[in-house]
Amino acid sequence: MANDGPVEHGFPHLETVRAAITALYRRLSYDTVQTFSASVAPADVAFCDTDDLYLGAQRVARELVRHYRLPDARLIVSFRGMTHAAHVELAAGPEYFVELNDRFRTHRRDIGAALAHEVTHVYLHRLGLSFPGTRDNEILTDTVTTYLGAGWLLLDAFRQDAASSQKLGYLTPEEFGYVLAKRALLFGEDPSVWFTSPQAYTAYVAGRGQARRDGEQPPLTAAGRAGRRRYARDRRDAQDRTPYAFTPAGSGPLRVSFPCPTCHQRIRVPVRGRVRARCGLCRTVLECDT
Numbered sequence: 001m002a003n004d005g006p007v008e009h010g011f012p013h014l015e016t017v018r019a020a021i022t023a024l025y026r027r028l029s030y031d032t033v034q035t036f037s038a039s040v041a042p043a044d045v046a047f048c049d050t051d052d053l054y055l056g057a058q059r060v061a062r063e064l065v066r067h068y069r070l071p072d073a074r075l076i077v078s079f080r081g082m083t084h085a086a087h088v089e090l091a092a093g094p095e096y097f098v099e100l101n102d103r104f105r106t107h108r109r110d111i112g113a114a115l116a117h118e119v120t121h122v123y124l125h126r127l128g129l130s131f132p133g134t135r136d137n138e139i140l141t142d143t144v145t146t147y148l149g150a151g152w153l154l155l156d157a158f159r160q161d162a163a164s165s166q167k168l169g170y171l172t173p174e175e176f177g178y179v180l181a182k183r184a185l186l187f188g189e190d191p192s193v194w195f196t197s198p199q200a201y202t203a204y205v206a207g208r209g210q211a212r213r214d215g216e217q218p219p220l221t222a223a224g225r226a227g228r229r230r231y232a233r234d235r236r237d238a239q240d241r242t243p244y245a246f247t248p249a250g251s252g253p254l255r256v257s258f259p260c261p262t263c264h265q266r267i268r269v270p271v272r273g274r275v276r277a278r279c280g281l282c283r284t285v286l287e288c289d290t
Contacts, residue, residue: 007160007167010174011210013139017175018264020131020143021182025263025281027129033282037187039149040067042194045112053079053105060112061098064119067150073122077115079105085168088118090125109196113153113168120145138170146171146179152191155180155200173199177207185211186262215261217243221274221287228289235271235290246271256290 025033044063047056054077061075072094081102088098098118104111120141124130129144131137145151155176157168167173180191181204195201216222218231235246235256244258254271263282269275271290278285 007158007165008172010172011178013171013175014178014210016131016136016139017143017171017179018259020140021147021179022264022281023129023131023140024144024147025265027127030281030283033148035069036148039152039183039189039191039194040064040112040116045116045153047108047111049108051108053108056108057100057111057115061115061119064112064115064150068119068123068148070119070123070126073126075115075119075122086114086118088121090121093122093126096122107166110153110157110166110168113157116145116150116153117141117169120148120150135170142169142171142176143179145169146176147183149183151176152180152194155203156195156197158200158203159197160199173203174206174210177204178210179207180204181208181211182214182262184208185215214259217258217261219244219256219258219269219288219290220261221289223289260284260286 040063045060047060057077061077065073065075074095076095076097077100078097079100079102082099084101086098086100088096090096098115100111100114104114124141124144131140142151142154145154154169155173157166158173159166169176171179183189184191192201192204195204216224216227218227223231231244244256247255255268256271257266257268259265260267260279260282262284263279265279265281267277267279267286269277269288269290273290275288275290276285277288
């Protein structure tokens, strides 16, 4: 938790974020991801200063448990002084003990954001889905929280002015915006209407730009003129390039592989002009000019 300290910006964790989206689809399947088409509603996790601290935290925790369809999971929420925003003990269940930073005693509107990350930890623990290393595993958790409809709370908790700052999670604000935009493109929603933080909206716009560029890379037909010219040159040379790569010459008909702009699993198609490809993982239909 960045508390009145420097906030990292940009997209330094983008490859891990993309790998997390791919891993999520592989573990859940397209059909299960589609069941999360409704994001957590602001009214369901609203918390005002007149609410009882502990009863209110338990209520918000129950709403997030319901969102993840964990009916037998019970979160016991407490508060203590710590460096991080929150911590959950990942035991066998069904009870999970969550500790929140004492800061949230007076910053109650962000309790939902802190709990969203911790409930996702429980969800991933039960799925058996994790990345090696604390850093990558936390990035996975932030990405899944956001992609499955609760992470807009984490981005909205980002606030910064001349005197103070607050940011929750391991992703940068722009990376949260990127994953939110990926989700918005998938489900046709506009999460920006829920933001109370102007800094959150700015980060979302930046992330949305990056997410849209994913769908404008060759050999997709939405690629711009410069990308098409570069692709044509690389196709003539049959050289490997990022994000697309050609099979080496002499190994049969020339093929090109590229990441799906939705789930980032690599797709291989023959080089034969305009083709329509369907991702086998997330079922996105892609118009390509190979």
